[in-house]
Amino acid sequence: MRRAQPPGSWLALLRRLLPASTREEHEGDLIELWSLRRERGSRWLGASFWYDAVSLGVHAWICAADWRSWSASGRHTFTGFGHDVRLAARVLLRRPLFSAAAIGTFTFGIAASTAIFTIADRTLVQPLSYRDPDRIVVLDPFAAVIRRDASGVAIQPAALTASSEFLALGFYEPGGLDLDLDQLGGPVRLTAAAADSGFFRVLGVPPLLGRTLAPDDGGRRVAVVSFDAWRQHFGHNPSLVGRSLRLSGQAFTVVGVMPRLFAFPEAADVWIPPAADGRMTGAGLRARVIGRLADDVSIPQAAAMLANVKEAAFGERQIGPSPSMAPIADYVAVRAKPTILFLVGLVSLLLTASSASVASLLLSRLTQRAREMRIRNALGAGTGRLVRQILTESLVIATMGSATGTVLAFWLVRTFAASLPVFVPGVELTMIDLRVVAISAALSVLATALFSLAPVLALRSTRSSGVARFGTPAVKRRWVASSLLTSQIAIALVLLVATSTLLSLVVRLTRSEFGLHNRGAVTFQVTLPASTYRTGAEVAAFAGRLETTLRSMPGTRAIGLTDFMPSSVGAKSLAHLEMRERPVLATGAARRESHATMLVATHDYFRAVGVPLLAGRFFEPHEAEPVVILNESAARMFAPDVTRVVGKRLVSPSAEIVGVVGDVQLDVDVPEAIRAMAMAHVYRPLSHSPPNGTVAVAVDMAGDVPSVVAAIRRGLHDIDPSLAIDRVSRVGDLPARIFASEQLTLALASVFALVVLGLAGIGLYGVLAQSVAERTREIGIRMALGASRAYLRAGIVCVALRLTVMGIVIGAGLAVTAWRLAWASIPSLDVPNLHLLAADAAVLIAVSVLAAWIPARRASAIDPVEALRAD
Amino acid sequence: MKGQHLGEFEELLMLAVHGLGDDAYGVGVQQLVSREGRRVSLGPVYTALARLETKGLLRSQSVPGTLQRGGRRRRVFALTPAGVRALRHLQHLRERLYGRARLQSARPH
Numbered sequence: 001m002r003r004a005q006p007p008g009s010w011l012a013l014l015r016r017l018l019p020a021s022t023r024e025e026h027e028g029d030l031i032e033l034w035s036l037r038r039e040r041g042s043r044w045l046g047a048s049f050w051y052d053a054v055s056l057g058v059h060a061w062i063c064a065a066d067w068r069s070w071s072a073s074g075r076h077t078f079t080g081f082g083h084d085v086r087l088a089a090r091v092l093l094r095r096p097l098f099s100a101a102a103i104g105t106f107t108f109g110i111a112a113s114t115a116i117f118t119i120a121d122r123t124l125v126q127p128l129s130y131r132d133p134d135r136i137v138v139l140d141p142f143a144a145v146i147r148r149d150a151s152g153v154a155i156q157p158a159a160l161t162a163s164s165e166f167l168a169l170g171f172y173e174p175g176g177l178d179l180d181l182d183q184l185g186g187p188v189r190l191t192a193a194a195a196d197s198g199f200f201r202v203l204g205v206p207p208l209l210g211r212t213l214a215p216d217d218g219g220r221r222v223a224v225v226s227f228d229a230w231r232q233h234f235g236h237n238p239s240l241v242g243r244s245l246r247l248s249g250q251a252f253t254v255v256g257v258m259p260r261l262f263a264f265p266e267a268a269d270v271w272i273p274p275a276a277d278g279r280m281t282g283a284g285l286r287a288r289v290i291g292r293l294a295d296d297v298s299i300p301q302a303a304a305m306l307a308n309v310k311e312a313a314f315g316e317r318q319i320g321p322s323p324s325m326a327p328i329a330d331y332v333a334v335r336a337k338p339t340i341l342f343l344v345g346l347v348s349l350l351l352t353a354s355s356a357s358v359a360s361l362l363l364s365r366l367t368q369r370a371r372e373m374r375i376r377n378a379l380g381a382g383t384g385r386l387v388r389q390i391l392t393e394s395l396v397i398a399t400m401g402s403a404t405g406t407v408l409a410f411w412l413v414r415t416f417a418a419s420l421p422v423f424v425p426g427v428e429l430t431m432i433d434l435r436v437v438a439i440s441a442a443l444s445v446l447a448t449a450l451f452s453l454a455p456v457l458a459l460r461s462t463r464s465s466g467v468a469r470f471g472t473p474a475v476k477r478r479w480v481a482s483s484l485l486t487s488q489i490a491i492a493l494v495l496l497v498a499t500s501t502l503l504s505l506v507v508r509l510t511r512s513e514f515g516l517h518n519r520g521a522v523t524f525q526v527t528l529p530a531s532t533y534r535t536g537a538e539v540a541a542f543a544g545r546l547e548t549t550l551r552s553m554p555g556t557r558a559i560g561l562t563d564f565m566p567s568s569v570g571a572k573s574l575a576h577l578e579m580r581e582r583p584v585l586a587t588g589a590a591r592r593e594s595h596a597t598m599l600v601a602t603h604d605y606f607r608a609v610g611v612p613l614l615a616g617r618f619f620e621p622h623e624a625e626p627v628v629i630l631n632e633s634a635a636r637m638f639a640p641d642v643t644r645v646v647g648k649r650l651v652s653p654s655a656e657i658v659g660v661v662g663d664v665q666l667d668v669d670v671p672e673a674i675r676a677m678a679m680a681h682v683y684r685p686l687s688h689s690p691p692n693g694t695v696a697v698a699v700d701m702a703g704d705v706p707s708v709v710a711a712i713r714r715g716l717h718d719i720d721p722s723l724a725i726d727r728v729s730r731v732g733d734l735p736a737r738i739f740a741s742e743q744l745t746l747a748l749a750s751v752f753a754l755v756v757l758g759l760a761g762i763g764l765y766g767v768l769a770q771s772v773a774e775r776t777r778e779i780g781i782r783m784a785l786g787a788s789r790a791y792l793r794a795g796i797v798c799v800a801l802r803l804t805v806m807g808i809v810i811g812a813g814l815a816v817t818a819w820r821l822a823w824a825s826i827p828s829l830d831v832p833n834l835h836l837l838a839a840d841a842a843v844l845i846a847v848s849v850l851a852a853w854i855p856a857r858r859a860s861a862i863d864p865v866e867a868l869r870a871d
Numbered sequence: 872m873k874g875q876h877l878g879e880f881e882e883l884l885m886l887a888v889h890g891l892g893d894d895a896y897g898v899g900v901q902q903l904v905s906r907e908g909r910r911v912s913l914g915p916v917y918t919a920l921a922r923l924e925t926k927g928l929l930r931s932q933s934v935p936g937t938l939q940r941g942g943r944r945r946r947v948f949a950l951t952p953a954g955v956r957a958l959r960h961l962q963h964l965r966e967r968l969y970g971r972a973r974l975q976s977a978r979p980h
Binding site for chain 1: 896897901902912913914915917918933936937939942943944945
């Protein structure tokens with residue numbers, strides 16, 4: 001009869017856990033205990049089994065040496081791994097300063113890399129945990145549009161939805177819509193993303209609770225809640241589905257809750273059908289279309305199909321860039337991605353540099369321990385045995401360093417979690433993730449292998465010359481030490497160049513004003529609930545009243561309204577521009593049609609925020625005829641000389657161009673390819689095309705920001721007490737706010753660069769000091785033969801300079817390569833110029849001279865008589 | 872000599888080994904001690920048994936296993952003469968001390 005046994009997989013795992021010598025006996029014990037418990041009907045069979053297994057495993061490994069002595073007839077052998085570890089620990093304890101330096105260096109490297117990798121993992125990798133993310137594409141704004149008419153919301157051209165290239169198509173509104181969730185204790189602002197049922201089909205993530213949006217949800221007030229919102233605002237309430245919530249005065253029914261990792265678009269707290277909120281009206285929704293490609297369809301194939309479909313649908317009228325699409329990965333964390341990739345690159349360099357630094361520390365220790373090694377060799381330890389000892393010591397350092405480094409990394413991530421919305425909103429970083437711990441452990445093993453290699457190489461090299469001569473400086477060991485040092489200097493240079501390039505980028509960005517030159521003006525935004533402000537006329541009337549009220553306040557110099565916040569998140573509607581006649585004759589550069597972003601503005605807006613007038617005029621307070629103002633980028637698409645477009649007529653939209661104004665930077669979060677197209681703007685008078693739901697206001701008023709804001713609140717309260725203002729900012733503060741992530745990156749890069757510079761300096765000092773100590777006799781002889789002290793000093797400094805210059809040459813090559821790689825993901829990165837490179841090289845040379853000075857002085861202070869007598 | 876002193880837990884294990892006779896192996900000892908009122912898991916039992924063996928108070932041998940343990944071999948422990956002496960010494964010491972303690976605690980009544 002065969003008795004019941006624990007599952008075979010458990011036993012297989014157990015076999016790996018237990019040492020071979022006592023495996024069978026312990027396995028039997030665990031099986032027996034398991035069946036005893038089973039007969040008694042114990043509830044925690046699995047848990048008890050593994051508890052016992054771990055308890056036995058720990059015991060068995062600790063006693064491994066003793067157990068082995070059982071089988072080896074009681075004779076103690078000195079070959080156990082435990083013995084190596086104990087010896088390594090003793091060696092490290094005997095040199096606390098050395099150990100602290102090695103473990104500390106390693107800790108810093110692991111902590112910094114684990115922290116940055118955690119951020120990269122949470123922001124770039126995890127959001128892509130959809131089914132087959134590489135099959136999901138985002139169509140560009142020209143490939144497909146969303147039309148809204150009496151019959152509902154639909155993707156145009158309609159033939160697209162029937163095509164076999166896409167398994168599913170859907171759309172979402174990337175900008176999001178601020179809705180106030182009414183609940184006890186005051187309203188909470190949620191970001192809603194409009195999406196259709198196809199959106200969820202394309203992404204293919206099943207809901208955690210309830211369902212996603214259905215095709216017939218069209219105009220219903222239903223909502224799908226994100227995991228974070230469910231947790232924060234509804235306390236994990238499992239019966240939330242089916243309940244009603246009030247969003248900005250409208251009742252929505254919750255139909256589903258999404259799982260934790262579903263965060264697309266990033267900031268979305270709830271997803272609602274596009275017609276559910278009255279504010280999303282107007283001819284074109286500013287939505288992005290996404291699709292899931294069929295299995296055997298490539299992106300170019302789908303794009304070609306799209307071009308055919310568009311031509312069939314629009315025929316001759318179809319002009320403009322040919323449609324394209326990009327994998328969804330390009331749209332995830334668009335703004336943070338280059339920054340994070342940049343940091344990942346820097347931190348990898350930092351890890352390499354700290355590994356090199358630990359390697360040189362170990363190498364110099366090896367020299368000091370030459371005597372010990374010689375004795376052990378004489379007593380019968382083979383080279384393999386000594387190599388194993390060195391590897392074990394490295395492993396102990398790596399293990400301790402990565403343990404403390406991991407703890408430090410979690411502390412860092414926790415501490416800086418508050419500043420992480422700077423990178424990506426809505427990313428939770430305070431959780432411990434086993435995968436990242438695994439990555440950090442793997443890194444530590446890799447680093448161990450890397451930095452043990454140098455001492456092992458050096459040790460091997462002594463074999464040829466005989467271990468007896470181990471104490472004399474082997475040429476090969478010096479070569480290993482120099483190359484380690486050179487690599488550190490090269491990495492330091494790359495980090496310095498990266499930091500200074502970033503510095504110049506940040507300075508340039510924060511000094512730029514997005515084209516808004518009136519730094520003292522205050523901008524804010526007002527969201528108008530659709531229930532009160534139903535039509536465009538009502539919105540226009542509100543805008544007019546707000547303008548009049550604020551203008552009448554004392555100290556107001558100018559006030560303007562528009563429908564966008566500078567640098568605001570979200571795609572605007574793109575319009576097709578067509579000019580009636582060619583403004584410039586027969587030159588290749590001039591075009592008749594183009595695409596531009598449609599915006600609105602009141603007559604005084606440009607004055608209020610300080611956008612300069614380049615040609616023509618601003619709007620009048622009451623424009624009777626359809627008129628538009630182009631920005632410089634839009635005007636340049638028609639004529640190189642922007643004054644020539646004033647007075648010309650556009651066919652689409654049908655209007656006269658009355659003026660040209662300076663550029664304002666709008667979207668900083670779109671992929672670089674679209675950004676160029678999004679730079680061209682066409683303004684219409686606000687009264688002709690009232691915005692939907694949200695108006696942005698700019699006020700140029702005397703007084704400091706709090707008093708201006710107080711005055712604005714009073715004015716708004718007089719018009720409609722239910723309204724509130726948000727996103728208040730001084731125009732001059734906008735760049736600093738928007739480029740906060742770049743500034744944080746700069747701070748991190750500076751810290752990394754300083755650490756690596758410090759490590760390189762200390763390493764240089766260590767190598768030179770040791771070489772001086774080894775060459776005491778040689779220096780003494782040279783002095784006795786008449787070498788001057790200055791000459792000897794110069795000799796030592798020259799050694800340092802030679803290493804440094806070598807490092808600089810290699811580092812410059814690396815920096816150029818690294819810059820090319822970085823440039824592929826951040827095209828706005830400045831070209832590293834020669835001045836910066838020279839300045840960074842000068843810093844390195846200064847540090848190396850400083851590091852060489854003390855050993856050089858020590859060498860020149862050697863008394864030749866003493867040096868020779870001592871030998 | 873420090874090495875010959877018996878800890879309280881070691882004493883319990885020695886007694887269990889002696890009481891179990893031919894059946895004194897890891898699980899048996901652990902089950903007996905647990906049944907008699909001291910909850911203990913297998914790891915510490917083996918650690919202590921190994922220590923006692925190093926002290927020369929126990930000896931062990933590997934014997935073929937039963938069906939209940941999937942036919943795996945088991946290690947059976949037995950007291951060495953030194954172990955029996957140590958246990959007996961401890962018992963006498965205990966009895967004398969307990970006897971005194973009982974006399975003294977009886978006096979106030």
